[in-house]
Amino acid sequence: MPAGLSSPPRREKPAEGPPAQGAAHLMLGPGKRYWKDRIIRGLLFLAAASSVVVTTGIVAILLAESMVFFRQAPLWEFLTGTNWAPRNGHFGILPLVSGTLVTTAVALAVALPVGTIIAIYLSEYAPFALREIIKPVLELLSAVPTVIYGYFALLFVTPQLQKIFPNLQTFSMLSAGIVMGIMIIPYVSSLSEDAMRAVPMLLREGAYALGANKMITSIKVVYPAALSGIGAAYILGISRAIGETMIVSIAAGTGPRLTWNPAEPAATITAYIVQVCQGDLPHGSVGYQSIFAAGLTLFLMTLGFNILGHILRKRFREAY
């Protein structure tokens, strides 16, 4: 380029004139690269937004089928009736709700104390090596398929319990609840431990300086400081227990029954849904719509707990 050589070395000049051919692809702004990036960004956004479509689908189908159901079943009877046999015109959901609450309560009576103590032990007491081994082993408890837990509850735990309580029936909410509690231990312990380990060392050292031992420090300092995280863990456990299906379908019985006695058999909301689906279920029948109404009840119960857990978790993250 002889012309370029003759002109004085002014750097601004090429930018003022028309761009040289070689420089065109270096220009910023809408080029091929830019549009490719935009398109990919759009596709990735669609993937993320698809999760909203799933939620919409769930809510829409639950509401739509429940609306049809509530045309036959008065809402008041649904909420307060004590007899659930939708195909015979009895629409009170309370027996299913009581079954769900009792099994959940039994499960929590097992999982909350055991899970909390494990969390305190792993976070405050256990040596590093033990923690590294025991955590994956405990997490296997939540990895075991629930249908296997159902088998275990029905054919191992119930016979063992019958040795202690001879009057216990083959199907009982007690054994289903206990096994469910064992299953949710890792949900409780893992998140609780994370919350307790997030408590700053300074708080513990303060307690030790005042002469507290590890137990007092754990219970009076670390536990309260991590309470919102631990609360979130508890709520996750509750929500799992409410939605758990196979253990209760197999071991807790399938007849709706309004009772608060854990030693009796009773169907939960989830067990009812599975049991109805096992048989002949024509699309559009009352039975078909009733499982969506039951599902909506279940969805609202877990949604409430999930939202509460979300709020608690957010608070625990912001605490320190």
Place this chain on the structure above:
Amino acid sequence: MKPTEKNHPPQIDTARLIARRKRQDLVFNILGVVCMLIGVVTLGALLFDLAADGLSLVNWQFLTSYPSRRAASAGVLSAWVGSLLLMLVTVSLAVPLGVAAGVYLEEYARKNWLTTVIEINIANLAGVPSIIYGLMALGVLVYQFHLGETLLVGGITLALLILPIVIVATREALRAIPNGIREAAYALGATRWQVVKDHLIPYSAGGIATGTIIAMSRAIGETAPLALIGALTFVAFLPPAPVQSRFPFVNFKWLNSDFTALPIQMFNWVSRPGADFQHNAAAAGLVLIIMTLSLNAAAIAIRYRLRKRIKW
């Protein structure tokens, strides 16, 4: 202020106090070990119980026979093949979708209300009971879209179920990559997509794989959603093979096939009266739990190797 307390010799008090505190600690230590043992022993009892009831049945004949009316000649061939094909559908849907969504939320999304909605939504989806996914699949996929009670519908249902797990795993893996890597790539003129494709995805592949395998181990044991969409319990045939010898070598007819799966087969056998079928259930459970545990072991192994290898 009681004068007696003041006059009390302090040394005795302290010694007793220290002894009591040490005792407390010891008691709590034992309590912690006992609670952990509750979990570990239960797991052991469960495995032992399954093995005691079912181990003698797990043999070649059990793995290569169809279910049958007679417990002695029943097997799990259609069940384990169904489970494997289901996993194939599930993973090939959930991984691309989940990774894409995770990449978007972690690398692209601006902080605005739309992103917040998506994030809350995913957190909430993770807490929805699996049976609700089954209801959704039954109402929407089976009856609205008329897809039938097929492997495809089963796979889609399980894919949606594990989607939140894959998304969260992807985001955590991406978050662990130091920003210096991104900045170095940008400094060399890479576009955002080039950074993602050439750097972030390869570096986070291990974390994503771990999360996906954990999600698979959950999906393979899921029973309730499959029971809802009407996975059959008596399937005495195999779906058409996905590969064939003639061009184009793959066919997708198997997607529209009826199916059963291991947990469904086990559920069916558990629900039957009589000890014979319950032994079959134990054997099916044993096959299922071996699959689940080996998936988990693979995930732990990958995580362990990653932790040793990667030093940012």
